[in-house]
Amino acid sequence: MPTVPNRFALTTPLYYVNALPHVGSAYTTIAADVVARFYRLQGDEVLLITGTDEHGQKIQRTAEALGRSPQEHCDRVAEGFQDLWQKLGISYDRFSRTTDERHRPIVNQFFQRVWDKGDIYLGQQQGWYCVDCEEFKEERDLVGDRHCPIHTNRPVEWRDERNYFFRLSKYQDALLDYYAKHPETIQPSSRRNEVLSFIERGLEDFSISRVNMDWGFPIPTDPSHTIYVWFDALLGYVTALLEPDQEPTLENALAHWWPINLHIIGKDILRFHAISWPAMLMSAGLPLPGQVFGHGFLTKDGLKMGKSLGNTLDPFALVESYGSDAVRYYFMKEVEFGRDGDFSETRFIHILNADLANDLGNLLNRTLKMAWKYCDGKVPTVNPQELGPEHPLRELAETILGDYAATYKNLEFHRLCQRALSLARAGNKYIDDQAPWSLYKQGQTEAVSQILYGVLESVRLVAYLLAPIVPQLSSQIYQQLGYDREFLTTQDLAYWSTQTPQDRWGQLKPSQVLAQPQPVFQKLQSPTLVAE
Numbered sequence: 001m002p003t004v005p006n007r008f009a010l011t012t013p014l015y016y017v018n019a020l021p022h023v024g025s026a027y028t029t030i031a032a033d034v035v036a037r038f039y040r041l042q043g044d045e046v047l048l049i050t051g052t053d054e055h056g057q058k059i060q061r062t063a064e065a066l067g068r069s070p071q072e073h074c075d076r077v078a079e080g081f082q083d084l085w086q087k088l089g090i091s092y093d094r095f096s097r098t099t100d101e102r103h104r105p106i107v108n109q110f111f112q113r114v115w116d117k118g119d120i121y122l123g124q125q126q127g128w129y130c131v132d133c134e135e136f137k138e139e140r141d142l143v144g145d146r147h148c149p150i151h152t153n154r155p156v157e158w159r160d161e162r163n164y165f166f167r168l169s170k171y172q173d174a175l176l177d178y179y180a181k182h183p184e185t186i187q188p189s190s191r192r193n194e195v196l197s198f199i200e201r202g203l204e205d206f207s208i209s210r211v212n213m214d215w216g217f218p219i220p221t222d223p224s225h226t227i228y229v230w231f232d233a234l235l236g237y238v239t240a241l242l243e244p245d246q247e248p249t250l251e252n253a254l255a256h257w258w259p260i261n262l263h264i265i266g267k268d269i270l271r272f273h274a275i276s277w278p279a280m281l282m283s284a285g286l287p288l289p290g291q292v293f294g295h296g297f298l299t300k301d302g303l304k305m306g307k308s309l310g311n312t313l314d315p316f317a318l319v320e321s322y323g324s325d326a327v328r329y330y331f332m333k334e335v336e337f338g339r340d341g342d343f344s345e346t347r348f349i350h351i352l353n354a355d356l357a358n359d360l361g362n363l364l365n366r367t368l369k370m371a372w373k374y375c376d377g378k379v380p381t382v383n384p385q386e387l388g389p390e391h392p393l394r395e396l397a398e399t400i401l402g403d404y405a406a407t408y409k410n411l412e413f414h415r416l417c418q419r420a421l422s423l424a425r426a427g428n429k430y431i432d433d434q435a436p437w438s439l440y441k442q443g444q445t446e447a448v449s450q451i452l453y454g455v456l457e458s459v460r461l462v463a464y465l466l467a468p469i470v471p472q473l474s475s476q477i478y479q480q481l482g483y484d485r486e487f488l489t490t491q492d493l494a495y496w497s498t499q500t501p502q503d504r505w506g507q508l509k510p511s512q513v514l515a516q517p518q519p520v521f522q523k524l525q526s527p528t529l530v531a532e
């Protein structure tokens, strides 16, 4: 009987279109793509949502400064995002733009639910506003001469206006209660603690409308106000759930994929996702997303890289110089997900050469050459089970395979890379120790076959383990091992993940014809991009 696949829906933030994407936006999106690819390889039905947040004062002002209409500006920048995602191999299923005409009915219907619940009222808003965050800041959090702690280059602005408010305070206890019962919902745990202590300090209602600002949707019950950009942006996740030809109703949007399993975001927008958003959903009577993971910042000289500060690294140039797998691998391996990390081009080159060119690429290359020399260019004809459980490579591989899925599910990408690479390193050591070239000279062909099989099978497993992170490289390795180029990406994954599971020892078919050895990862040259 065919099994029904599990469903997994996840999102990146919808990025502001105040400027083209930078390496920080790429970082989150790469991580989300890795997770999506992992679940697809498990045979699950996956929906990866990314997109752009296009309303609000920040966008209106940026467009004005550039002499463009806001829509023209958004169209251009949204295209830039899509272009980068394509270059980085991001396999997104939906690109949600908050200026999409289907978004407005969803926002209106959601607003109506919250309105009917009595959670929206008119009040007076006073406070310090950071346009770059599109958020009111508490006086005690400001730095220097009233500057936002994240956007230290621009002072916050004083606001005193009549706005509609959302009754966030009403949900304080419900949120605490929910997070006590579902502690896994906010990750990593340091972020959970941060959110909990913020809630415990007391939640204040927040304004969800703006006056004198018309780049957004009007409040349905009072069109002289514009809906606050964050209220509309968070709902972009819901609009994204609609099928392309579906009528845009809230009911349709929520029917198949809701609740979303995972929001991957940076820690700058944690409160929106772990406080405002769940409270809005509670008000609308909807179940909450499974998890919010707030990762750390890529920093430059200790400050968050960002479009507003302009201290960023151009991801287009990075991909152009080094290729998408290199960029993906570096950020997943080098920065522990959840913590901050600085970028260094020298380190970038060092890690890629050490891991992918030497430990993995060379291992495959030298072993393939031996297989051509000693085994007629075929996977050695041995029964994989003859390599018993105590075989050193098999033993290590099976230990890693025992928990790699949990490692991915916990978003421990750096650990996954380390573990996969430890298998490649063990393969190199094993082949050096065994010296099959001497055994061949002594006529011990059976032993040679066994050794080469063990190493090639280990390389296959490393490629499989890393496939969500370096999809092109893994596909190339599979191809060298005699599989179709597309084996890991366009096969009927749901089928083969159950029929010929790739995450087991001994799947490499004896006698399968190998490809001619070719380097799968070119060594990178010295830094070219950033002066260090």
Ligand SMILES: Nc1ncnc2c1ncn2[C@@H]1O[C@H](COP(=O)(O)OP(=O)(O)OP(=O)(O)O)[C@@H](O)[C@H]1O
Pocket (backbone or CB within 6 Å): 013, 014, 015, 016, 017, 018, 022, 023, 024, 025, 027, 028, 132, 133, 264, 265, 266, 267, 268, 269, 296, 297, 298, 299, 304, 305, 306, 307, 308, 309
């Ligand atoms: N330096 C960074 N490190 C890690 N992630 C980042 C970084 N900058 C942006 N991001 C990602 O982008 C999200 C914020 O998107 P946004 O469009 O506000 O980009 P931004 O560059 O931070 O903009 P701005 O500098 O104008 O605030 C973060 O939550 C995170 O997912």
Ligand SMILES: [Zn+2]
Pocket (backbone or CB within 6 Å): 130, 131, 132, 133, 134, 148, 149, 150, 151
């Ligand atoms: Zn700010």
